[in-house]
Amino acid sequence: MSHAYDGHVRHYLDHAATSPLRPAAREAWLNASERVGNPSSLHTSGRAARGLVEDARERIAAALGAHPTEVVLTSGGTEADNIGVMGAFWARRDTEPGHTAILTSAVEHHAALDPARWLARHHGADCVEIGVDEHGAIDLAHFADAVAGAAGRVAVASFQWVNNEVGTMQPLVELVELAQRHGFPVHADAVQGVGHMPFDFAGSGLASAAVSAHKVGGPVGIGALLARRDAQLAPIAHGGGQERRLRSGTVDAASAWAFAVALEEAVSDLSAEAARLAAVGERLERAVAAAAANAIVHGPSRPDAAPHIVHAIIPGAPGEALLTALDLAGIDASPGAACTAGVIEPSHVVEAMGYNATAASQTLRLSTGWSTTEADVKALEQALGPAVSAARATRSAG
């Protein structure tokens, strides 16, 4: 999408961070925001608000192959991941104290990785981070070893569906199959895949999955934990007991409604849109190769990859300089990795893929979505070559 910001045209290629609000979702939110009433109130206005929430829940469930009861509305993906990991750990420990192992991967989003690490530091969890191959895919043999090593002690396993930095799809089917044979639940961070690839919660065998509205063009501030009825979960925050007693706090009816509208729109034409974005992604891959012949590119042209993410390690081009140059050229892009006070940290994902800290800070992530246009692709094709040259020049300078 090209849009004007402060009089300058911007080309937005950072949908994996957040996707622009879909017009239909904005309309839905505005309409719903005029309603009065707490969905937990028993009076007419309250029941009307509750009706809106339940309609939204049913539509979200239908879009994701889940039963409405399985949809627990949260404040977003991070909260859903925290309940999915910490809630599962605490529930399991309460019934079977010996189950202290958490199996996860080294390339999880911090929303899922940090709760596991926190449990290890503060609550005696034994957290095992499974390694990945050079493309960021979880090593199934390592997982099998870890399962054998922690046999009879696993509280929960937590794996992402799609890696948010490099777009690699994880082998969830195989991971879940092994977990089921050993009788422990699997939570999936599905935030980055939903809306881009078909998702069927009922058929997945997962105990729980985290999804977020704003990654699919819904509002920021709402998401959901899909949780099987028999999933053993404890709440991580305590209060009024809303949302199956798993997520206390007044439900945001307007946002839930807009979430449902955005998600429905995202999945309604999913295969055609995925094909469109994959074709765009392949052009972005070529643009990276043209700008830097020695770049290491992960994009949708390979198997088992999401259609909307193109990631590159560009030797000699510091990420912060490259992003400065692209930003000044009107392109909104990302290093992929997290920032602390504006400083880009070396990517833990790229390091887990076997690269050193230098390579892990020479990264670029381009991600597309519903509003991406031909003009955005052309702008990137024109801007990337000079931006890479400028970024490389900053490295020889000083």
Added chain:
Amino acid sequence: MKVLAALSGGVDSAVAAARAVEAGHEVVGVHMALSRNRDEYRTGSRGCCSIEDANDARRAADKLGIPYYVWDLSDEFHDRVVTDFISEYEAGRTPNPCVRCNEHIKFDTLLERAQALGFDAVATGHYARIVIREDGTRELHRANDPDKDQSYVLAVMGPGKLARAMFPLGQMRSKAEVRAEAAVRGLGVSNKPDSYDICFVADGDTKGFLERALGTRPGDIVDENGEVVGAHAGAYGFTVGQRKGLRLPRPAADGAPRYVTSVDTARNVVTVGPETLLSVRTLSGSKTVWLADDVPAATPTPCSVQVRAHGAAVAATVVRDGDSVRVELDEPMRGVAAGQSAVMYAGTRVLGQATIDR
């Protein structure tokens, strides 16, 4: 011009950037992350590299409507400034880290990166003036406000870098005027406390910082006759001219205060003596950076010389021979420490600078 404004998060750099915008330049703000430990919020008035400072810089850029980026120069800062600071003390000299930061970070790494990205100049909130003569020659001058003047720590950048530097605050009459202007412009940092001391020694305890870096190395304090008069925990922690913190068990025979007159870290000996021994009439310096091609000082040339960041300049005569300078002082000066910069001025104009050898 395309101008990169260095935004520390303080009031000076914010107003400098605002003035560059107002002058019609295309300005982009960059905050340099210099500390490896950024997980800190500001406590007291010290420091320049906390998360809060980065947030303040971002808000200033928002207010000015300019793009804003954070560049992580913490590795360069550590290697070129912090490490140098420690090794200079370890060698018995007294470094000036602000000079090294201007030399290696602001007017080297930052300036070169800015140029690679297409910027014509770097603007900072330093108090100094650049005067452009009719023939295009650039001169570096003291700021209008003598109390805030920072030309002493800027002279090291040399003529080539001076051509790509902007100091929009050089004409300001006082810091109060800068703060008032910040308030008028709606910049939230208008009443933010000044930063003092050395930014990477957050608690202001330089001796403790050096002790953590270098460990304790107990040795003798001797007087001018070589007689042991006290003990120290590491000669590196002393500076020529220092009087406080010597902890000598007995006063001098004449009862006069004693000062550090030399620091020999190779032998780990600190020598003390009366104030008269501190006086010098001659300075020699090396690593000379000369900013005034039209005043080459190949023959004895009158000037004034300043040897500390906040010291007064004294009348002198300088002779320059390539990389070296020799300065004859009109009046004796005391407390001249090797490692510090000597900056030569003609009136308000900076002629050049050298690192004092002795």
